Amino acid sequence: MAGQDAKKGYSKTFVATIGVESKEILGYYCTSASSIEFENIPQNLSKRLPKYPAPAMLIGRLAVNKLIQGQRLGERLLMHALSRAVRATSEIAIFAVRVDALDEEVKKFYLHYEFVPFEGKEFSLLLPMKTIMKSRNN
Template sequence: MTMQFEIAALASGHDRKSFSCGVAPLDRYLKEQAGQDIKRRAALCYVACPHGEDRIAGYYTLSAGDVALKDMPEDIARKLPRYPVVPVARVGRLAIDKEFQGNRLGAALLWDAADRALRSEMGVFALAVDAKDEQAADFYRHFGFIAFASKPLQLFLPLVTIAKTGA
């Protein structure tokens, strides 16, 4: 039987203390910094919890950002307005608790972020991510993300592509 998860904005009732993804900065962020970022409106944090539970199985952050037009692949940049930067929705962090890794929860959280970016009332061209390493970059490329030529660990997926795939 497949475990069911509920994805919602991080709230005070969620159990942050027991979260452990195996990457200390990502664990520390959720436990110590996420609440402050939400209060300051620097980023929003969404968590996946097993249905009916408050323990966090995974999380991601979403914020507004931009990327330099000159860093975009030429075939894409050619179709964009000639502004120096392109607005994006940025997934700043994405982490899955060790107990829940390998169950495609990361993909579910990524597509939840894509759906939120697509439904946003802000003008953004793409969903952007900063992969922490090559393995993480491979994860994003698997879902169609495109790396910037000069920054291979920074990737993006145009919202028009997300809309076509039905995130």
């Protein structure tokens, strides 16, 4: 599915393997352009923002092979994706990185990294670029 989306220009997929030649996938994530409707941005973040959709980078399908879950590969993949968002801001505007959690456990993973839920959408979360940039300067 990720390969088909990439061929259509819908997403880019990044894969973690043991080595360059390895065919065993340890984990992966996909990125694509997205937006966040103004009414879904939490009120504490929406002050002084224009009242139209905010540009975002979507991290989709972040997953880790069940055999190595608990070894912090998910964290490393997330940090890799956030680094891509930082690089992208030199070329395009990105207000936040967004994710759509599949369940409560996945939501807790993202909350641990300071993502905040959308207004009215329990499993959609965002991390403002300002927060990402601050964490990189500390």
